[in-house]
Amino acid sequence: IVDLSAEELRERVAVELDRTRRRSAALTDVVDDEELVKQHSPLMSPLVWDLAHVGSQEEQWLVRDVGGRRALRPDIDDLYDAFQHARAERPELPLLGPEESRQYVATVRDKVHDVLDRVPLRGRRLVDNAFAFGMIVQHEQQHDETMLATHQLRRGDPVLHAPDPPAPPEGTETSGEVLIPAGSFTMGTSEEPWALDNERPAHRVHVDDFLIDAHPVTNADFFRFVDSGGYQQPRWWSEEGWRYLRHAGLEAPLFWRRSGDVWMRRRFGRVEPVPAREPVMHVSFHEALAYANWAGKRLPTEAEWEKAARFDPRSGRSRRYPWGDAAPEPHHANLGQRHLRPAPVGSFPEGRSPAGVGQLIGDVWEWTATDFAPYPGFEAFPYREYSEVFFGPSYKVLRGGSFGTDPAACRATFRNWDFPVRRQIFAGFRCARTPSRAELD
Ligand code: AVJ
Numbered sequence: 001i002v003d004l005s006a007e008e009l010r011e012r013v014a015v016e017l018d019r020t021r022r023r024s025a026a027l028t029d030v031v032d033d034e035e036l037v038k039q040h041s042p043l044m045s046p047l048v049w050d051l052a053h054v055g056s057q058e059e060q061w062l063v064r065d066v067g068g069r070r071a072l073r074p075d076i077d078d079l080y081d082a083f084q085h086a087r088a089e090r091p092e093l094p095l096l097g098p099e100e101s102r103q104y105v106a107t108v109r110d111k112v113h114d115v116l117d118r119v120p121l122r123g124r125r126l127v128d129n130a131f132a133f134g135m136i137v138q139h140e141q142q143h144d145e146t147m148l149a150t151h152q153l154r155r156g157d158p159v160l161h162a163p164d165p166p167a168p169p170e171g172t173e174t175s176g177e178v179l180i181p182a183g184s185f186t187m188g189t190s191e192e193p194w195a196l197d198n199e200r201p202a203h204r205v206h207v208d209d210f211l212i213d214a215h216p217v218t219n220a221d222f223f224r225f226v227d228s229g230g231y232q233q234p235r236w237w238s239e240e241g242w243r244y245l246r247h248a249g250l251e252a253p254l255f256w257r258r259s260g261d262v263w264m265r266r267r268f269g270r271v272e273p274v275p276a277r278e279p280v281m282h283v284s285f286h287e288a289l290a291y292a293n294w295a296g297k298r299l300p301t302e303a304e305w306e307k308a309a310r311f312d313p314r315s316g317r318s319r320r321y322p323w324g325d326a327a328p329e330p331h332h333a334n335l336g337q338r339h340l341r342p343a344p345v346g347s348f349p350e351g352r353s354p355a356g357v358g359q360l361i362g363d364v365w366e367w368t369a370t371d372f373a374p375y376p377g378f379e380a381f382p383y384r385e386y387s388e389v390f391f392g393p394s395y396k397v398l399r400g401g402s403f404g405t406d407p408a409a410c411r412a413t414f415r416n417w418d419f420p421v422r423r424q425i426f427a428g429f430r431c432a433r434t435p436s437r438a439e440l441d
């Protein structure tokens with residue numbers, strides 16, 4: 001979007017806003033009012049909270065800040081402030097009802113289109129108006145993915161439908177590791193127009209030799225860990241992970257259930273055998289780490305993950321995506337809720353990185369070994385509450401995006417974070433390891 005004219009940029013923003021709102025509407029129109037106001041899990045907000053929260057943030061950032069317009073509903077700022085009320089308490093709040101919420105977000109959006117028509121989009125400031133619109137698009141898309149996770153937790157008949165991903169090409173390699181030779185690369189970005197504060201600035205990082213799995217860990221791989229007693233043996237688990245396993249009574253990934261000798265899972269209201277060739281999903285950081293220990297490997301650091309995803313050894317440059325700088329297309333990656341599941345490993349050979357690492361973008365978020373922390377030279381914007389207040393050892397970084405992540409909110413520099421115990425997000429992982437001397441010779 002850097003080389004678009006002001007008019008093209010305006011048009012592009014309008015298209016993205018509309019496309020995103022259609023997704024939010026689809027996620028909230030497929031269930032009745034009772035299901036919208038109900039809490040499906042203490043981990044999640046009622047769907048109707050996410051919907052009006054998206055509108056409230058849009059009102060504050062675009063109508064008031066960018067547009068300089070009068071506040072529409074200052075009385076509800078507090079209700080939809082994520083820092084004021086924990087998710088578990090949100091159903092008890094005097095929230096807008098489903099119809100009021102729909103009207104509210106539509107009224108805000110009308111004003112936003114008016115603001116978009118009148119304000120200059122480009123400025124010299126780091127946080128120009130175009131960025132503010134891009135951030136609002138990404139914010140709504142992030143809540144759409146959260147709402148999709150709420151749908152997965154919801155009990156009852158299926159209401160979401162999508163075709164399965166196409167089968168991977170015949171005979172593609174689906175296992176193995178790729179060696180990434182020692183050297184420095186550019187991590188983060190100072191150029192990507194819609195990159196959020198935590199992805200900035202670009203900086204050089206040295207990374208030692210490492211091997212990384214060419215594909216995410218599959219359900220078939222994970223069956224072997226579970227069936228070998230992985231959840232009964234403390235030696236694979238960190239102390240914190242083992243305490244959590246005992247406390248929560250974990251026996252397998254979330255949504256799995258054993259039936260005779262097969263593992264079944266519930267997926268958006270359908271019960272089906274856990275598919276062997278799909279990336280494992282709905283595991284916590286602790287389960288990912290225990291698996292890696294059992295496999296004689298480790299989780300990649302965040303820098304290793306990004307180098308595997310972006311570094312092009314021929315040019316020495318870091319790319320926007322593993323396949324290059326071009327925006328994601330369906331043949332590159334499973335993004336955007338086109339499908340309601342990750343694709344089997346071996347899918348999207350055209351989406352591989354220069355080193356041959358596959359499915360880094362889309363399918364499942366990937367846990368890394370790294371705590372969420374600022375890059376050197378970090379500057380919080382537009383406000384401290386987007387990233388800065390989360391920096392520290394409580395959160396682990398996830399990379400790459402899931403089948404439910406929209407392309408607008410996904411790139412190889414994008415950083416997600418969550419508590420290491422969380423399993424309701426669409427998260428899996430891949431392993432890495434440090435090569436032995438003999439392997440390097
Ligand atoms: C980046 C996904 C961790 O959902 O908590 C939404 C995104 N920030 N509203 C979250 C976000 C404010 C954030 N994550």
Ligand code: FE
Nearest residue numbers: 053082139143
């Ligand atoms: Fe939010």
